[in-house]
Amino acid sequence: MKQNLEDQTLTSIKQNEKTGACCSSPLYGSKTISILSSQSQKVIRSTSSDITFSDHLDHFIARLGVKREKHIVEPGLYAMGIPKKESPVFVSANYTLSFDALRSSLKGIDCYILVLDTKGINVWCAAGKKTFGTNELVYRIEIVGLDDIVNHRTLIVPQLGATGINSKEVRARCGFKVEFGPVRADDLPEYLKTHHATDEMRRVRFTLYDRIVLIPVELNNFLLPFLIVSVILALTGNYTAVAATIATAISGLVLFPILLPWIPTTDFSTKGFIIGGLTALPFVQYSIYGMMDETLWVRYVWGLAYLLVIPSISAFLALNFTGSSTFTSVTGVKSEIFTYMPKVAVISGIGILLIIVLTSMRILEGI
Amino acid sequence: MFNSYISNTLEYDPELCINCGMCSIVCPHRVFRMDGKVVKLLDPLSCMECGACQLNCPTKAIRVDGGVGCASAMMLAAIKGKKEVTCGCDSSCC
Numbered sequence: 007m008k009q010n011l012e013d014q015t016l017t018s019i020k021q022n023e024k025t026g027a028c029c030s031s032p033l034y035g036s037k038t039i040s041i042l043s044s045q046s047q048k049v050i051r052s053t054s055s056d057i058t059f060s061d062h063l064d065h066f067i068a069r070l071g072v073k074r075e076k077h078i079v080e081p082g083l084y085a086m087g088i089p090k091k092e093s094p095v096f097v098s099a100n101y102t103l104s105f106d107a108l109r110s111s112l113k114g115i116d117c118y119i120l121v122l123d124t125k126g127i128n129v130w131c132a133a134g135k136k137t138f139g140t141n142e143l144v145y146r147i148e149i150v151g152l153d154d155i156v157n158h159r160t161l162i163v164p165q166l167g168a169t170g171i172n173s174k175e176v177r178a179r180c181g182f183k184v185e186f187g188p189v190r191a192d193d194l195p196e197y198l199k200t201h202h203a204t205d206e207m208r209r210v211r212f213t214l215y216d217r218i219v220l221i222p223v224e225l226n227n228f229l230l231p232f233l234i235v236s237v238i239l240a241l242t243g244n245y246t247a248v249a250a251t252i253a254t255a256i257s258g259l260v261l262f263p264i265l266l267p268w269i270p271t272t273d274f275s276t277k278g279f280i281i282g283g284l285t286a287l288p289f290v291q292y293s294i295y296g297m298m299d300e301t302l303w304v305r306y307v308w309g310l311a312y313l314l315v316i317p318s319i320s321a322f323l324a325l326n327f328t329g330s331s332t333f334t335s336v337t338g339v340k341s342e343i344f345t346y347m348p349k350v351a352v353i354s355g356i357g358i359l360l361i362i363v364l365t366s367m368r369i370l371e372g373i
Numbered sequence: 374m375f376n377s378y379i380s381n382t383l384e385y386d387p388e389l390c391i392n393c394g395m396c397s398i399v400c401p402h403r404v405f406r407m408d409g410k411v412v413k414l415l416d417p418l419s420c421m422e423c424g425a426c427q428l429n430c431p432t433k434a435i436r437v438d439g440g441v442g443c444a445s446a447m448m449l450a451a452i453k454g455k456k457e458v459t460c461g462c463d464s465s466c467c
């Protein structure tokens with residue numbers, strides 16, 4: 007139970023967030039103790055390193071990209087185990103996946119976790135938006151009264167939070183020293199032995215697993231247009247085109263993230279073109295050699311339409327995936343947009359036009 | 374050919390560096406290396422312009438144009454004719 011606060015307390019926390027007043031020393035223990043006074047922000051909630059079934063379920067739903075705003079942890083201070091005044095303080099985001107990754111990595115370590123209000127966004131993305139930022143950190147330290155709770159002045163912040171947190175400024179404003187820990191929470195136990203992170207711990211990766219877990223969100227973002235197009239094409243009785251639409255969705259949204267590092271070229275757009283080209287080939291072949299009841303030119307035009315539309319849609323989806331990748335720079339992505347997107351728009355535009363004409367002809371012939 | 378990632382906005386002035394090591398701690402792509410009296414640019418092309426080094430360098434020896442590297446946000450901004458790109462995809466990205 008991470009949010010076992012009574013509604014009443016919650017309301018008063020919200021009301022008091024603006025004032026940020028603090029004075030009396032807060033109570034804390036292994037259970038949540040809420041102080042129903044004007045200092046009610048100074049609540050220390052308890053948590054554990056156990057990931058329960060309902061946490062797993064929550065992660066699963068969060069990964070599907072469903073109701074993202076629901077996967078939040080109440081910002082504030084959490085006690086794990088029985089922390090003492092000298093226990094370490096870790097900083098996290100109020101997204102359940104971030105918070106749970108941290109607490110599950112800290113098995114058997116008595117500590118505090120300071121959860122910032124990042125609006126339910128993970129540490130890195132929130133740091134980019136500066137919600138996981140200097141101001142929020144300093145503010146949160148103040149309102150939970152961290153000064154009185156611990157007798158040291160060190161915070162362990164995930165390395166990727168550095169995009170939003172200026173360690174020098176934090177120190178100047180509230181006296182706490184920011185220590186940037188490893189990129190991944192799993193490396194924390196190793197890190198805590200020496201407080202030194204190896205090069206590998208400091209490097210962000212984009213593993214097969216990392217890419218696979220992004221697939222549901224990709225599907226969630228783009229599946230609807232594909233479904234609509236499939237339904238329309240199915241109504242015209244053109245099942246080859248329906249299959250091509252589904253194949254494009256699968257190759258662009260599922261195969262592309264999986265195969266990313268192994269597809270030739272560096273640019274995401276050209277990688278997408280390649281994957282889309284391969285996807286288009288069987289449909290081009292089928293149109294030309296398989297649709298024997300159609301006239302020759304109709305067959306060739308269908309083939310051409312597939313060859314134009316599938317790779318360009320695929321390139322567009324691929325370029326969008328840069329937003330989820332962990333290494334593309336803004337300058338590079340901009341340059342990709344300028345280099346390829348005008349061409350993609352023209353090519354797919356012509357292809358789509360051909361499909362509309364061919365489909366209208368089918369419908370007219372049907373009548 | 375087919376590599377748009379051959380340049381970026383990372384600039385580093387060794388004259389200003391006091392060798393504190395902050396940049397090499399925060400960089401998720403190991404662009405800097407502590408070496409001798411000042412830090413060295415080991416692999417500037419793998420910089421993703423996250424801005425962490427610039428924000429945490431105490432002497433402003435590093436400059437980089439950070440920003441939201443979200444293609445859909447950028448395209449949307451370009452279409453709408455806005456200069457500033459904000460990742461409005463709170464509910465879908467990352």
Ligand code: SF4
Binds near residue numbers: 389434435
């Ligand atoms: S953070 Fe700045 S001063 Fe410190 S080592 Fe890097 S460049 Fe030098």
Ligand code: SF4
Binds near residue numbers: 399405420422426427
């Ligand atoms: S902007 Fe980010 S990726 Fe680039 S050098 Fe600085 S810390 Fe490294």
